[in-house]
Amino acid sequence: MxxxxxxxxxxxxxxxxxxxxxxxxxxxxxxxxxxxxxxxxxxxxxxxxxxxxxxxxxxxxxxIRRGEGVVPITLAHNVASEDEVDAVLDLARAAGADPVETARQREWGGYTGYFADPDGFRWEIATNPGDIGQLVLP
CATH class of the missing domain: 3.10.180.10 (2,3-Dihydroxybiphenyl 1,2-Dioxygenase, domain 1)
Structure with missing residues (x-):
């Protein structure tokens, strides 16, 4: 496979x-x-x-399993800069995303924030340091 x-x-x-x-x-x-x-x-x-x-x-x-709490999956959209992270979170907020977690520096070195789509699926908007962060950028 x-x-x-x-x-x-x-x-x-x-x-x-x-x-x-x-x-x-x-x-x-x-x-x-x-x-x-x-x-x-x-x-x-x-x-x-x-x-x-x-x-x-x-x-x-x-x-489908139903219940309280966050759906146990995240989807990630990686970008090249912190400014892009903030811009995508602003776009999601304008599109009606709720909640939207303001981005911040993470202990592992990245800069990320989250938004929820209409069904509560959490999207992480991130810029990641190092080679793995570059691997996923277009």
Whole structure:
């Protein structure tokens, strides 16, 4: 098996709300949109973010675990500078992200902040020091 990820699929409660957030709010572009079913967005050269209506998701994958607290996954969007981190967090805030955690220096050397999409999925916006940080930049 090749060492890669092709799709990241997230089950969402309200697909139209997610479409508005990602496309209208963040300015991303859909590769495929089937109303009431799925929204697919190219998120890298060979990576697709798939936002799937949770009813359709459960029908194929199985029952979703529900409860209080943060969804146990984060998605990261890395940029080259601290100013870019702040700018992306401002964009997310303007798009309606809630909550948005202001970026700060982390003990491991990076500068990161977080926002939540309409379903509570946390996006980390970061600039990372060293080679690993350069590896993920376009």
């Amino acid at each position: 090749d060492q890669r990820i092709s799709f990241v699929t997230l089950a969402v409660n309200d697909l139209e709300r997610s479409r508005e957030f990602y496309l209208d709010g963040l300015g991303w572009t859909a590769e495929l949109f089937v109303p009431g079913d799925v929204l697919m967005i190219r998120a890298g050269e060979h990576l697709v973010l798939s936002l799937w209506d949770e009813t359709a998701f459960e029908a194929e994958v199985g029952t």
